[in-house]
Structures are given as structure tokens and as C-alpha cells.
Amino acid sequence: RGPHGGHGLKRRFGPEYDRAVARHDGDVKAAERELDTxxxxxxxxxxxxxxxxxxxxxxxxxxxxxxxxVDSPREAVVEADQLLAEVAGARGFPDGGQYEEQLGALSVHHPNQVHGYRRIHRVARVRATGDGTRDTGTAGVSGTGDGRAPGTEDMRSAMVEARALFDDLLGHADHEPGRRHAQERRQSVSQDGSRSGHHLPRGFHRHQAKEG
Structure with missing residues (x-):
């Protein structure tokens, strides 16, 4: 099972371990070889x-x-995707121009939040290409994963989930007591927006965004 062992990889990668197994159609050994690498x-x-x-x-x-x-959800997710790449680069991760490499490094060091980057990158990629083309490796499938273009709710939830990684990369947990707890609350924001995220404009959770 590789030098780090299955249990060690599960502890280290958390939800990313299960996603790796799913990507390999349940082949645990193949998933663990990927994570070991x-x-x-x-x-x-x-x-x-x-x-x-x-x-x-x-x-x-x-x-x-x-x-x-609120007015331009598609442009907002593209900006958020780019911003995550820049913040990660500033923290010393591989350059954002190498998305797969950067995502892989982030999955090792921020496994509980990295899926937010994967999600918003998929949505932003559909925005850029206009279709649901398939990415390779750890990126997964663009858009919603079922071939349809992302709607406003898909984009909103991607922004909320990506914010968790953004906060983690900014190092708020290291500088402000209690920020980690706030981040965990934000990760559990309900789909109907009943729990407000950090610094989210009112319309962001009230679904007033336009499709434009």
C-alpha cells in the first residue's frame, strides 16, 4: 500500500482519500499509489x-x-478561481498555470478544503470554454459533473466552498482565535442559504444573482 500505509493516507487526506478511491472506481491500491505519489x-x-x-x-x-x-455570477467565479491560484502561488505552491500540479500540492497540505478549488475551477472552466469538457487527473469533470452548464446555485455553492480554502490559505486560523470555528460553520452553509457565510453580500445567499 505504499510507504505511508493506507491508514496513514486516510488520516492525512481525509475526504480526498475517498475521492481518490472513487476516481479509481473503487480500486483502493491504485488510489493509494496516487496519493503516495x-x-x-x-x-x-x-x-x-x-x-x-x-x-x-x-x-x-x-x-x-x-x-x-450578485449581478455577474459567471465573472465572479472566474475571478475567484484566478484568485485562489494566485494566493496558492504566493504561499509557495506550484504556479497557478500548472493547475494539476498546484491542485495536487494543495490536496497534500489542505485536504479538507481543496475540493472548493476543484469545484470553482470546474465552473470557471465551463465559463471560459462554453461546454462541459472533461479534465484529466485530479481535476475531475468540468461544470456540474453531469454535462450541463452550471446554474446560479451551482456557482453560489462553489463560491462558498472555495472561500473555505481561501481563508485557510490566508492563514486566518493562525492569527485570529475562533476563525477556524467560523470557517467550519461556513462549510456547512445550507443550500437554502439559511446560514450566512463570512462577508457574503445579502444577495449572495438570497439567490438574487443574475445568470448574465
Whole structure:
């Protein structure tokens, strides 16, 4: 089962372990070989802390993207996807131009939040290509996963889930007591928007966004 062992990989990757097994159609050994390779390739990466000014600039851009979502959800998710790639690069992960490599490294160090990046990248890719083309490797299937273009609710939930990784990359948990608990609450936002996420404009959860 590789040098790290199945139980060790399960502990390390959490939900990403189950997703890897699903990608390999239930072949546990193949999934564990994939995850072992990711650990060997990216396990030694040391994340660079952000300067306060950097953190503030990234936060301002994310807030602007969320506000833009109300009138232009498609443009907002593209901006959020790009922003996650930039923040990850600033923290020392592979450049965002190498999406698969960056995603793999993030899955090793942020396994509980990385799926938010995968989701919003799929939605943004459909926005850019106009169809549900299939990505390879860990990226999965573009769009909603069933061949249809993402709707406003798909984009909204992708933004909410991506925000969890964004906060984790900004290092809020290391600087503000209680922020981790707030992040966990945000991850469990209900589909009807009954629980509000951090800094989300009112229309973001009230489904007032336009399809434009």
C-alpha cells in the first residue's frame, strides 16, 4: 500500500482519500499509489506566510468578487478561481498555470478544503470554454459533473466552498482565535442559504444573482 500505509493516507487526506478511491472506481491500491505519489512530490513543501499587506489585498479582491456575484455570477467565479491560484502561488505552491500540479500540492497540505478549488475551477472552466469538457487527473469533470452548464446555485455553492480554502490559505486560523470555528460553520452553509457565510453580500445567499 505504499510507504505511508493506507491508514496513514486516510488520516492525512481525509475526504480526498475517498475521492481518490472513487476516481479509481473503487480500486483502493491504485488510489493509494496516487496519493503516495502526491506526498512524495509535495510533502516537503513549506508554505510561505503572507505579509499583512498581501493578505489585505487578497481579502479585498475576494470581497469584490463576492459583491460582483450578485449581478455577474459567471465573472465572479472566474475571478475567484484566478484568485485562489494566485494566493496558492504566493504561499509557495506550484504556479497557478500548472493547475494539476498546484491542485495536487494543495490536496497534500489542505485536504479538507481543496475540493472548493476543484469545484470553482470546474465552473470557471465551463465559463471560459462554453461546454462541459472533461479534465484529466485530479481535476475531475468540468461544470456540474453531469454535462450541463452550471446554474446560479451551482456557482453560489462553489463560491462558498472555495472561500473555505481561501481563508485557510490566508492563514486566518493562525492569527485570529475562533476563525477556524467560523470557517467550519461556513462549510456547512445550507443550500437554502439559511446560514450566512463570512462577508457574503445579502444577495449572495438570497439567490438574487443574475445568470448574465
Amino acid at each position: 502526491l506526498v512524495e512530490r509535495h510533502g516537503g513543501l513549506r508554505e510561505r506566510p503572507l505579509e499583512p499587506a498581501e493578505r489585505e489585498r487578497f481579502e479585498a479582491r475576494w470581497t469584490a468578487a463576492q459583491e460582483r456575484f
